[in-house]
Amino acid sequence: MEGDIASMGQYIGAGLATIGLGGAGLGVGNVAGNYLAGALRNPAAAGEQQAMLFVGMAFAEALGIFSFLVALLLLFAV
Known part of the structure; x- marks a missing residue:
């Protein structure tokens, strides 16, 4: 029962x-x-701001990757 x-x-x-993945999207x-x-x-x-576009997307995706990592750690950590 305790294992369940x-x-x-x-x-x-x-x-x-994984709610963080939706937030990243x-x-x-x-x-x-x-x-x-x-x-x-x-x-x-627009050309001058394109670098900031990629930086902003990278930060948003990094938060999604971190939440995915937390989900995997919760599932498979002993």
């Missing part, structure tokens, strides 16, 4: 940790959407 409760806690914790979409809106308003400055 522990494994249930692992699965619930891993499921909650929303973050990347927000960064890309704001870049596109700014590029359409001022196409001349």
Whole structure:
């Protein structure tokens, strides 16, 4: 019985940790959407802001990767 409760806690914790993956997807979409809106308003400055687009996407994806790592650790750590 005790092992069942522990494994249930692992699965619930891993499921909650994957909420961060959805947040990362929303973050990347927000960064890309704001870049596109700014590029359409001022196409001349779009090239200068492209580096910031990639930095913002990298930070948002890193948070998603961290939450995925936490989920895996909760599932497979002893």
